[in-house]
Every structure is written in structure tokens, then in C-alpha cells.
Amino acid sequence: MAQTPQQRKANEKYAKSEAAKRGKGNTTTKQKQNLKSPVSTGxxxxxxxxxxxxxxFEAVRIVPEFWAAAVTMFNRIFA
Known part of the structure; x- marks a missing residue:
């Protein structure tokens, strides 16, 4: 069964009071680190x-050669 917000709040309050009894300090949450890429977008x-x-560039160079070969084969078949 999931906790209701009221139960969660009461549990946090109880945990703080128990931690104070034991002499522990406030618990800190880890902050999300903003990871930056070592290589720029440029x-x-x-x-x-x-x-x-x-x-x-290689494709631009080769495509006309393939096109010429295809046209030649087409002309041989239907000529």
C-alpha cells in the first residue's frame, strides 16, 4: 500500500526527531551533477x-558512373 502525503510527512518528522536523539546531523540529498561533454558541439x-x-563525396563521384553503366545495359537489352 502506498503512503499518503500525510503519512509521508509524519514519517519524515519522526525520522528527524529520531536522528536528533541519536545525534546525527541533517541528511543531505545529492545534487544532480550537470555533466558537460569534453568536446564542443562545433x-x-x-x-x-x-x-x-x-x-x-565518394557517392557523388560514383553515382554518375553507375548511372552510365545502367543506361548502357538498358540500351543493349532494348536496342
Missing amino acids: WVFVLAFAVCGGLA
Whole structure:
């Protein structure tokens, strides 16, 4: 059975009073760390272009060759 907000509040109050009896300090919650990438966004684009840009230029170079070969085969079959 889930706790109601009223029960949760009462449990927190009781836990604080018990911790004070034992001499423990306040409990602290861990703050969420904001992780920053070691590589900036600009460098990610530069690296992506270096890796994928070569593939794009090669495709631009090869596609006309394949198109010419396909047209030649088409002409041989239907000529």
C-alpha cells in the first residue's frame, strides 16, 4: 500500500526527531551533477563531416558512373 502525503510527512518528522536523539546531523540529498561533454558541439560537427563527408563525396563521384553503366545495359537489352 502506498503512503499518503500525510503519512509521508509524519514519517519524515519522526525520522528527524529520531536522528536528533541519536545525534546525527541533517541528511543531505545529492545534487544532480550537470555533466558537460569534453568536446564542443562545433568539433562534433567537424568530426562528423570528416568521417561522413568523405563518404558523401565518394557517392557523388560514383553515382554518375553507375548511372552510365545502367543506361548502357538498358540500351543493349532494348536496342
